[in-house]
Amino acid sequence: MILTGMTLLLCLVMIGAALVAILGKGLAVAILATGLVSLVASLLFLILAAPDVAMTEAAIGSGLTTFLFFFVLGRVRGGEHD
DSSP states (O other), rough: HHHHHHHHHHHHHHHHHHHHHHEEEEEHEEEEEEEHHHHHHHHHHHHHOOOOHHHHHIIIIIIIIIHHHHHHHHHHHHHHHH
16 A cells, blocks of 8 residues: 555656656756656656666666756857857
8 A cells, every 4th residue: 555655656756847847947957857757767667676677767767868968958058158
């Protein structure tokens, strides 16, 4: 019963973060919100007893992709001032 409640809570957090990513102001907020969606997805994979998929989602989806988005955002904004 607790597992179902925690899963529901994580799904609601994921939906909230996705709404922030879509409706939020600013690219940095959207990037952080998509990273949070990936992090919550990795927690859900862990609950579903798929630790290998959870580790991959956390490393690639939440970590590397968020870093790459911020790197590209910095490069694009840096090019606007040239």
